[in-house]
Amino acid sequence: MLKLNKDSVLGTFVIITGFCLVCSVLVSSAVVALDPFKAAAVANDRQVSILRVAGVETQGTVAQTYAAHIEAQLLDTTTGKIAADRQSEADGYNFASNASNPDLSVAIPAEEDIAGIRRHSTLMPIYFAKDADGNVTRVILPFYGAALWSTAYGYVAVGMDGNTIEAVTFYQHGETPGLGGEIDNPRWQALWVGKKIENADGELAFTIKKNAAHEGEQAAYEVDALSGATLTTNGIRHAAQYWLGTVYKPFLDQLRKGEFLK
Ligand SMILES: Cc1cc2nc3c(=O)[nH]c(=O)nc-3n(C[C@H](O)[C@H](O)[C@H](O)COP(=O)(O)O)c2cc1C
Structure with missing residues (x-):
C-alpha cells in the first residue's frame, strides 16, 4: 500500500482537506441538530410579543398563557374575511416569506405602496386576545414596512371598537440602537396607546410626526416622532398607515360594526 508522507505537499493537502471535511460535517450537523431549538425559540419570541400587546400577563409558561388567551385566524386580505377553513395554519403563518411568492401574495400598486414592501401575503395571521371568560378584548395585527436600514416588523393591538390602538411592539428590525x-x-410605544385610527368622517387620521398635538382634536390621532430618527419614524408611520388604513381596513370596518364580539 502507498504510504503518505505527511510532510510532503500532497500530504499537507490531504490532511488539510480531511480536517476541513470533518469540520464542515461537525458544523452542518450542529446546524441541523439545533434547528428545532431555533424554531422553538422563534415561536416563543412570537408568543411573548403577542402576549405583550394582548395585555395578558403570563401565568405558568408562555405557551400555556398563549394557548389560554390567544386565538389565531387567517385573514384573507382580498375579501377582509376570516379564512376559517385554514385556521389550523394560522398560528405563526409565515406571511413574510409568502411576499416573494406571486402565488401566495398580492402586488401593491406603486401609488399605494407607502410602506415600500411591493407585495404582501394574501393571507395574514391575526390574533384574537381573550380574557379569562373567553371574551375577545383586542385583535392583534402584524404589520411591517421599510424603515431606514431595514424592514421593521411589529404587532399592533386594536380594541374591539376597531378604531383604538391598545398597544404596539416591534419584534424585528435593523435600525441603529439609540436612534431608530x-x-x-416602551416609553415611545406607550405614546401609541389610546390613539384613534380613523376620524369621525371615516378617514385615516393616525399619524406619527414631529411636534405632535398634545391637546385639541388632533391629539387623539398623533404620536410624537422620535428625535434624531425622523427617517425610521417616517417608515413606521407609513407602515402603520398602510396596514391599518388599507390592508386591514375592510376587517376593521367589520370590527367597528360590532362583528367578532363573542
Ligand atoms: C451612523 C448613523 C446611524 C443612523 N441611524 C439612524 C436610524 O437608525 N434611524 C434614523 O431615523 N436616523 C438615523 N440616523 C440619522 C439620520 O441620518 C438623520 O439625521 C435623522 O433621521 C434625522 O432625524 P431628526 O430630524 O429627528 O434629527 C443615523 C445617522 C448616522 C450617522
Whole structure:
C-alpha cells in the first residue's frame, strides 16, 4: 500500500482537506441538530410579543398563557374575511416569506405602496386576545414596512371598537440602537396607546410626526416622532398607515360594526 508522507505537499493537502471535511460535517450537523431549538425559540419570541400587546400577563409558561388567551385566524386580505377553513395554519403563518411568492401574495400598486414592501401575503395571521371568560378584548395585527436600514416588523393591538390602538411592539428590525432602535423603547410605544385610527368622517387620521398635538382634536390621532430618527419614524408611520388604513381596513370596518364580539 502507498504510504503518505505527511510532510510532503500532497500530504499537507490531504490532511488539510480531511480536517476541513470533518469540520464542515461537525458544523452542518450542529446546524441541523439545533434547528428545532431555533424554531422553538422563534415561536416563543412570537408568543411573548403577542402576549405583550394582548395585555395578558403570563401565568405558568408562555405557551400555556398563549394557548389560554390567544386565538389565531387567517385573514384573507382580498375579501377582509376570516379564512376559517385554514385556521389550523394560522398560528405563526409565515406571511413574510409568502411576499416573494406571486402565488401566495398580492402586488401593491406603486401609488399605494407607502410602506415600500411591493407585495404582501394574501393571507395574514391575526390574533384574537381573550380574557379569562373567553371574551375577545383586542385583535392583534402584524404589520411591517421599510424603515431606514431595514424592514421593521411589529404587532399592533386594536380594541374591539376597531378604531383604538391598545398597544404596539416591534419584534424585528435593523435600525441603529439609540436612534431608530428607539422604536423598541416602551416609553415611545406607550405614546401609541389610546390613539384613534380613523376620524369621525371615516378617514385615516393616525399619524406619527414631529411636534405632535398634545391637546385639541388632533391629539387623539398623533404620536410624537422620535428625535434624531425622523427617517425610521417616517417608515413606521407609513407602515402603520398602510396596514391599518388599507390592508386591514375592510376587517376593521367589520370590527367597528360590532362583528367578532363573542
Ligand atoms: C451612523 C448613523 C446611524 C443612523 N441611524 C439612524 C436610524 O437608525 N434611524 C434614523 O431615523 N436616523 C438615523 N440616523 C440619522 C439620520 O441620518 C438623520 O439625521 C435623522 O433621521 C434625522 O432625524 P431628526 O430630524 O429627528 O434629527 C443615523 C445617522 C448616522 C450617522
